[in-house]
Amino acid sequence: MKLKMTKKTKNISYSKARKQYLRKIKKDKVWVLFGQIAIFVCFLGLWQLFADFGVIDAFFFSSPSRIVSTIIDLAKGGNLWIHIWTSLYETIIGFIIATLLGVIIAILLWWSEKLRRIMEPYLIILNSLPKIALGPMIILWVGSGTGATIVMCVLICIVITTISMLNAFISCDSDKLLLMKSMHANKFQILFKLILPNALPDFISVLKINVGMSWVGTIMGEYLSSKAGLGYLINYGSQILKLDIVMASITLLCILAAGMYLLVSPFEKRYKK
Amino acid sequence: MTNLLEFKNVKYFYQTKESEINALDDISFSIKERDFSSIVGPSGCGKTTILSLTAGLLVPSDGEIILNGKPIQKNDSRIGYMFQRDHLFEWRTIWQNIILGLELQKMNKNPENLAFAEELLKKYDLYNFKNKKPRQLSGGMRQRVALIRTLVLEPELLLLDEPFSALDFQTRLKVCDDVYDIIKSEKKTALLVTHDISEALSMSDKIIILTKRPSHVKDIVDISFEGASPLAKREDKEFGKYFEMIWRNLV
Numbered sequence: 001m002k003l004k005m006t007k008k009t010k011n012i013s014y015s016k017a018r019k020q021y022l023r024k025i026k027k028d029k030v031w032v033l034f035g036q037i038a039i040f041v042c043f044l045g046l047w048q049l050f051a052d053f054g055v056i057d058a059f060f061f062s063s064p065s066r067i068v069s070t071i072i073d074l075a076k077g078g079n080l081w082i083h084i085w086t087s088l089y090e091t092i093i094g095f096i097i098a099t100l101l102g103v104i105i106a107i108l109l110w111w112s113e114k115l116r117r118i119m120e121p122y123l124i125i126l127n128s129l130p131k132i133a134l135g136p137m138i139i140l141w142v143g144s145g146t147g148a149t150i151v152m153c154v155l156i157c158i159v160i161t162t163i164s165m166l167n168a169f170i171s172c173d174s175d176k177l178l179l180m181k182s183m184h185a186n187k188f189q190i191l192f193k194l195i196l197p198n199a200l201p202d203f204i205s206v207l208k209i210n211v212g213m214s215w216v217g218t219i220m221g222e223y224l225s226s227k228a229g230l231g232y233l234i235n236y237g238s239q240i241l242k243l244d245i246v247m248a249s250i251t252l253l254c255i256l257a258a259g260m261y262l263l264v265s266p267f268e269k270r271y272k273k
Numbered sequence: 274m275t276n277l278l279e280f281k282n283v284k285y286f287y288q289t290k291e292s293e294i295n296a297l298d299d300i301s302f303s304i305k306e307r308d309f310s311s312i313v314g315p316s317g318c319g320k321t322t323i324l325s326l327t328a329g330l331l332v333p334s335d336g337e338i339i340l341n342g343k344p345i346q347k348n349d350s351r352i353g354y355m356f357q358r359d360h361l362f363e364w365r366t367i368w369q370n371i372i373l374g375l376e377l378q379k380m381n382k383n384p385e386n387l388a389f390a391e392e393l394l395k396k397y398d399l400y401n402f403k404n405k406k407p408r409q410l411s412g413g414m415r416q417r418v419a420l421i422r423t424l425v426l427e428p429e430l431l432l433l434d435e436p437f438s439a440l441d442f443q444t445r446l447k448v449c450d451d452v453y454d455i456i457k458s459e460k461k462t463a464l465l466v467t468h469d470i471s472e473a474l475s476m477s478d479k480i481i482i483l484t485k486r487p488s489h490v491k492d493i494v495d496i497s498f499e500g501a502s503p504l505a506k507r508e509d510k511e512f513g514k515y516f517e518m519i520w521r522n523l524v
Contacts, residue, residue: 175356182328182354183374183426193377197364 062247070248083249086229087218088256090146094153095214099207101154102161109162110169110195111187127163131155131217135224149221149229156217157210164209168202169195204268211260215253230256277462278304278327278430283336285322296322298487300336304430304464304479309456311465311473314483315523320466324432327464328352341429350378353428355436359419361407367418368394368403374426390425397421397455412440413448420452424459431456433465437472449476449503470519474512475503482522492522 014022044064050056051063058066074080109116134155138148172195180190222231230249237245285297296319304310312320325331326338329349338345340352361370371390375381394400397417407415416436423431436452437445453476456463467473473480474496482492496515498506506512 173360175358176360176362178330179354179356179360180377181330181348182352183377184348184350185377189377193373194362197362200364 060243062244066244067248067251070244071252074245074248082228083230083233084252084256086146086226087222087231087253090149090153090221090229091214091218091256091260094150094157094217095210097150098154098157098214099161099210102158102206103165103203105158105162106165106169107191109166111191116166123159123163127159132220132224135220138221139225144225145227148225149218149231152221152224153214153217156220157213160213161206161210164202164206165199168199172198200271204264204271207264207267208261211257211264215257215260219253275306276303277306277308277341278464279337279339280323281337281339283326283333283338285319285326285331286334287322295487297326297333297489299489300483302481302490302493304462306462307460308478309453309463309465309476310479310481311467311477312481312483313467313470313473313519313523314488315485316468318483318485318488320468320483321434324354324434324464324466327430327432328354350426351429353423353426353431355420355423355431355433357435358439359407359412359415361415361418361422363407366404366406367399367410370407370418371422371425373422378426386425389427390421393421393424397451411444413444413451416440416448417451417455420455424455424461429462431461431463433463435467435469436465438467438469445472446504453503470516470523471507471512472503474515474519475506480519482519494519494522 047056047061048064051058051061051066062070071080074083109119131152135152138151138155142148142151176194176198177190180194185193218229219231219234222229223235226232230253233249234246237243237249280300280302283297283300284295287294287296300323312323314320322331326333327340327345329345329347329352332347340349345352361367362373365373368390371394372381372387375383375386375390380386391400394403399414399418399421402410402414407418410418419436433452437449440448449472465473465476477496480494480496481490482494483489484491494515498509498511
């Protein structure tokens with residue numbers, strides 16, 4: 001009861017400086033939001049106006065209204081959902097495989113220092129190799145289409161996942177390891193009770209990076225060879241000189257990538273200090 | 274009382290790519306049961322090496338270390354280790370941190386052990402923080418949790434590796450008192466290494482002074498004060514005399 005009372009009086013007796021400070025925070029927040037919306041509206045508005053008055057050629061630059069009507073047309077045609085689903089499917093499967101495999105490889109490399117030292121030069125080579133160079137071989141090996149795209153997506157994400165997670169594992173405080181050993185932890189216990197939970201914040205960073213990277217992989221894979229997907233649609237649109245299709249696909253891509261990022265970000269808030 | 278820990282002519286060599294380093298050259302001393310002993314020495318004299326050897330994390334190159342009549346084994350379970358920093362796991366609550374050792378040794382289903390852990394928490398005013406995360410506690414409280422985490426496993430000997438050096442001076446004096454109280458009331462034997470002479474003086478019954486590397490025991494000083502707590506000891510008249518004696522021995 002007493003505690004409640006003091007809390008209440010505290011509320012009333014905010015100092016002038018405190019009130020000013022709180023007001024400033026609120027004001028800044030409003031301004032940031034306003035700025036974000038203003039850029040969006042201005043960008044689209046000017047684009048539309050310039051296109052309508054012929055300042056830019058809408059054939060090459062498209063316009064917001066043309067993008068919207070293209071998307072509606074595509075949706076009516078029924079193919080749009082196939083393209084979106086294909087890309088989304090490839091990205092999510094690639095993302096999951098790459099993240100899981102990358103973490104497992106990192107665990108194996110953490111487990112054996114010798115293996116780590118043996119593999120080090122190969123990891124460096126794989127990391128610096130532009131994975132797109134492997135494109136033609138991937139098509140020959142797994143055939144064109146969804147499979148090839150997923151492989152490309154995995155290749156792009158997996159090396160960076162492995163390297164980041166391995167770094168997180170081996171940078172664990174040596175005294176913490178000693179503590180675990182002094183309490184007779186075996187290697188499995190050290191892995192599951194110290195190394196993995198300790199690397200959780202790094203894992204979340206990797207997830208965020210992989211959201212972006214897996215979309216790169218998917219679009220690159222679809223450019224190489226595909227019969228469906230947003231990457232295919234972009235490629236197709238540019239070949240038949242229908243820039244509206246290209247722009248519409250890019251717009252959808254933005255929305256999907258942002259959506260996936262938003263799905264990952266709650267984890268960040270929860271687990272990152 | 275009997276000797277709990279005995280170092281008999283212990284030698285230790287570090288192997289590095291460049292050379293073999295003679296860290297400990299013939300260390301012999303003994304510690305009585307329920308005594309609080311400290312090892313002081315110039316930096317790099319191998320204080321931490323002595324703790325690692327005692328804990329069974331390292332094996333002596335020569336000589337013997339005997340605990341309670343039996344030689345030290347690899348990762349000896351009779352030893353509790355307390356580090357410079359508390360190393361509480363941020364992803365675990367205070368309670369989960371405290372039973373970490375029990376969990377690792379698959380004793381966390383044993384009601385006796387759990388009751389003991391709970392009792393320690395209650396006794397040392399941490400019970401209300403049971404479900405809090407470590408970051409919600411002050412530095413001093415965290416160090417107390419770290420000590421209880423070791424005590425839960427009921428070690429015969431506690432090793433303290435400069436456990437207060439990461440704390441600011443005010444907290445340090447307070448935590449020093451707390452830890453001393455806990456160790457004494459749980460009737461534990463403790464071996465502290467530190468470079469801080471006054472800290473060693475304020476807590477110990479016996480101080481072992483080491484020389485520079487390759488280190489051997491230069492002197493062993495028995496300390497007796499009127500004061501009960503470390504803080505009270507710091508105010509004792511004899512404190513300055515002891516301090517000077519040990520300091521002269523170090524240089």
